[in-house]
Amino acid sequence: MSHALEARGISRSFGGIHAVVDVDLRLAKGEIRAVIGPNGAGKTTLVGLLAGSLKADNGEIHLAQRNATRLPVHERVKLGLGRTFQITSLFGTLSVFENIAIAVQSYQGHSFRFWRPANRKSALIERVHELARDMGLEQDLHTPAETLSHGKHRLLELAMALAAYPSILLLDEPAAGLGIEETQNLIAILDHLKQDAAILLVEHDMDVVFSVADEVTVMVDGAIIATGSPDDIRSNQRAQQAYLGESGPDHA
């Protein structure tokens, strides 16, 4: 079976800290793979390596059957990759509409137009509304992004990542800080999304992990220590010790 994303032996260190060590990872369409692990395990670094915002020290990354190891971030997006950030990364002073529109504009590809006013094309407006509707942001289209609630920030992040119909999605703790209802909503969205995409889900919230993940990978100190189905992981000694058992998941 062909994989949407494949990482072989990728590593990255910062000075003396080995943030990601020799990680192998495969991800296919229709699959949600959760990556869990304690704080500082290297999950965000892994996402950065896959997305291209960080350069790997060693290893290879393939996206959509292409060697993407040396491709910059924006080229990887062209191969179908989309991501959200653990620390919300938006255009704070712009409206929700403009935030989503700039994402849609990237996909619809008309950014070298210099004269006609932006955000007037019907295809763009339609798509923005569609994404806002899917994320329940329709009421907020004209508020500045920075004034939204935390939960809505997370949803806006997701809306922007989805604008380009990504076939590979890297989500860094999308549920962090969401309320119960918002979390349920997110779970439904993820379930729906996986039909068309391969999803890597970094998450601390075990309810989310165990209700949507097909596979779970446990990272500790930059390395993968266990990987398997949610049931396997639940009963896996090492995983429990390293993460689930001792201190319990961190919901912060």
Place this chain on the structure above:
Amino acid sequence: MTKRGWWFAGVMVLGALLLPFWAEYAREPFVLDVIIRLMILAIAASSLNLILGYSGMVSLGHAVFIGIGAYAVGIPAYYDLNNGWLQLAVALGVSGLFGLLTGLICLRTRGAYFIMITLAFAQMMYFIFVSIEEYGGDDGLVIYARSEMGLGVDLNDNNQLYFLVLICLLAVMILVHRLTRSDFGQVIKSIKINEVRMQALGYSTFRYRLVCYVISAMICGLAGWLLGNFTGFISPEMMDWTRSGELIAMVLLGGAATVVGPLLGASIFIGVETLLPEVTLYWHLYLGILLIIVAKFGRGGLLGWWTQWLRGTRS
């Protein structure tokens, strides 16, 4: 723009159109000269505003493009090539090319490094022209003939030059207005806010910043072309880094990332430069103090109310 803004713009344009007639009537040709210079600097400041205000690239070497534009008049004229269209093409072409080549290097860097590298490249050009004795070196080059435009236009007539500069200024302001509100403008403004996010959305931010930089360079080259014609003299001093500093001051004095800001800033600057020396020999002192005040309180402070008023109350 708001209704009030349009009214204001209309009155200004009307006033600008009538000014030469008034100047002739009142026998104040000097006023016309001051306003021509003001408008040329406003064009240059507008071009800087495009990269500095709208896309957050702080260049401290922008005056180099004024110099290039001016030498594009002076050097051909030195060889008796007075065709204005040719000179204009050279001014825009060489400015754009220099912007492209230096941009390829400058734009790889960020923040303070970018500031210093733009500064260094401008200074490089400065020293190159200082060292070329054929074109006057340090002493500069006198341009004996203004550009010949054909079409019945005679730039030796100051009134006609005035109208040409006015048309260029209006065209540039309209261009900046449209550009910054276009798809492309949306991209550069967003890059300024959050470049990492833009990359994650699939934008090759380098390319957009480079294009913006080159456009800005060419507009500034246009200002240089006009300035060369106006002053009839060019010297490396025109691209000295303190000239670039003055352009930054104009943009910030008037209000960065606004269409009228640079014009406003150039007006204040020229106003200070023209009026203060009448009062005191040491007028630079007061200009310096003004700049420090603007730096400390300027963002929407000293002149913010003015731009606020032009834009109407923010919706």
Place this chain on the structure above:
Amino acid sequence: MDGALIMIQVLNGLQLGVLLFLLAAGLTLVFGIMDFINLAHGAFYMLGAFICATLALWLDSFLLAVLLAVPITFGIGVVVELGIARQLYQADHLEQILATFGLILIADTLVQMIWGPEGLTFALPEILNGQVRLFRDVDFPVYRILIISVGLLVALALYLVVSHTRIGMLIRAGASNRRMVEALGVDIRMLFTLVFAAGAAMAGLAGLMIAPITEASIGMGNEILIVAFVVIVIGGIGSVQGAFFGAILVGLIDTLGRSFLDDLLGLFLSHQAAETSAPAISAMLIYILMAVILTFRPKGLFGPRTS
């Protein structure tokens, strides 16, 4: 090209190098630690020159003038830091540029008000006026040797302070991680004042040493400041070592380029072509050097590596 000339030009390059270092050291530290772009740093260079010239004329002693002018420039540095610079550390680079550009105008005008628009010259004492024989037939001015020695001594002293003392440790820590220094409970503001004023004093020293050769003139710091910027960009912002190697490199390349490039080009081009192109190309050399270095190391030779 004969050996003697090359040797003399190498020494001249070294002299430019140490002067650049004295300017760049303060610039790079202030920049690295306080994140403050000070376009007005060249003003201290100018002030050092004017103050020393005045004192030398009054006291009729160059040595005394130097010994007084350096602490005075230090004091001015303290005043400027407390009065103005300190307020700007938190501002963004754009505001810093505008404000320090304003400071240049103020400094230049004040100098003009005090000393008038003309430059100020003064003669060196007799002992410094001679030449020394370095080599069989190579003579070199004593005073220039002195400049080089003083520059190198200051560089050595600065290196020792930065790498072997507690203050130096704080400075290094401050350059890489400001918060950590604050977490150590150090009065960071004192440290800032000290670093700023020391930078001012070094710039003043450079200015006063060059003054007897050129003269003290208004705006003399503004041009060399840009070259000092090139130096710290090449060396890596915040790195004293980088400033040193960058300064020497730039000093040598600039000086040697200006003196020998036409001969060098003459090997490939016609005499005429070499004569005309050499000045322009040698004016570009250090900027080309900077561009090349930045292409491979966007944060300079000694700067932090990028991800």
